[in-house]
Amino acid sequence: MRAYAVIDIGGTAIKYGCATEEGQFLEKASRPTRAGAVSIPDAVLAIVKDMAARHELAGIAIDTAGIVRPGEDGEIVFAGETTFPGYSGTKLGRIVRETMQLPVLVENDVNAAALGEVWRGAARGASSAFMITVGTNLGGCFVQQGRIWHGASFSAGEIGYLRLHNEKRILEDVASTRAMIREAAFSHNMSPSELTGETVFDWAREGDEEALAAIQGLADNLGEGLAAVCCLLNPEVIVLGGGVMAQSEVLGPLLERRLEQLVMPAMRVKTHLAFAVLGNDAGMLGALYALLQQEHVEVQ
Structure with a gap:
């Protein structure tokens, strides 16, 4: 059974968990998006590193507010400066992948929620x-x-x-x-x-x-x-x-x-x-499904 870190980045909170390739959650939690001076990439890395200490991770699936260029860089093309100062232009996928040396997928939150409802909802x-x-x-x-x-x-x-x-x-x-x-x-x-x-x-x-x-x-x-x-x-x-x-x-x-x-x-x-x-789980499950597609993992 493979385990994946799944992370949903919103304006107020980052929801996250560990899920299997069947979309079953092994754990879930959340934290404020802006905790002090910690950047969003640093917050994501802290979450993943903590999770990797408890689970052998096969990949990392992220959905986030903003226009996202999916692919190798997982770039945040645009995010509102009021809610997400300095986030536009962040190559979030590349940062997380190069640090963790794991497959990573980054997707827009609404896109991911839609895919989650198609997969499991x-x-x-x-x-x-x-x-x-x-x-x-x-x-x-x-x-x-x-x-x-x-x-x-x-x-x-x-x-x-x-x-x-x-x-x-x-x-x-x-x-x-x-x-x-x-x-x-x-x-x-x-x-x-x-x-x-x-x-x-x-x-x-x-x-x-x-x-x-x-x-x-x-x-x-x-x-x-x-x-x-x-x-x-x-x-x-x-x-x-x-x-x-x-x-x-x-x-x-x-x-x-x-x-x-x-x-x-x-x-x-x-x-x-x-x-x-699916409620708050939709984006995380959809991002996971997109990652499984990217990595050609067979899913039901």
């Missing part, structure tokens, strides 16, 4: 899948025959940046959790900082008309983006992830209805919606 067995993650922003990824479609500049699937109706707004301005909270807060004469998405759904369950309208607005706008995915990619499954998608019993019917309005039946008949099931 809501899209398991699907020949094609598009995953959208709905949070403060929107992210997306298309997976075809178990392979991520990266695009010419490694930014394919960025559905949040779709331009709407020739306006200055983009999709994530109106179809993110942030947008829903903003609308609910305005209607209640509150600051968005005083609200959470969970509160908006709680209000809606109590019959609050303004909260219901904010949720309907989220579903209507997000449905426009999903309709574009149906028309352009015709995937077998669209996987909906992100914290707000835990409200599947509310959002599922609204999104289904919106797609019925916007996409002709012949184009949508073989595309179904599914809600992500």
Whole structure:
């Protein structure tokens, strides 16, 4: 049984663990992304070295925020300076591989999450899948025959940046959790900082008309983006992830209805919606699967 270090680098925390080639975790933990003056590569190396003292590692799989050039260098092409100062341009894969002398793969976090859901989650067995993650922003990824479609500049699937109706707004301005909270807060004469998405759904369950309208607005706008995915990619499954998608019993019917309005039946008949099931493990499992593909390890 091979063991692999799997690491998920987010703006707040680095989640990590040790997993087998079947995707079974042997251990999991987390730590703050910015602990003092420690750089992200140094933090990753410290995690891996500590893990290597307990497990005989066969490789290291990393998913991270930012645009990633996968391959030998595992380069962070771009990451926002506010959250990740100095991270853009970091050849994270090369640094870790040369230090640890092990196979390394670095992938974008949303891409990895999509691949994880295809391998072990809501899209398991699907020949094609598009995953959208709905949070403060929107992210997306298309997976075809178990392979991520990266695009010419490694930014394919960025559905949040779709331009709407020739306006200055983009999709994530109106179809993110942030947008829903903003609308609910305005209607209640509150600051968005005083609200959470969970509160908006709680209000809606109590019959609050303004909260219901904010949720309907989220579903209507997000449905426009999903309709574009149906028309352009015709995937077998669209996987909906992100914290707000835990409200599947509310959002599922609204999104289904919106797609019925916007996409002709012949184009949508073989595309179904599914809600992500892997949670915080999705990115780590997807990065592991990509590493196993890279190293030609047979997986089930």
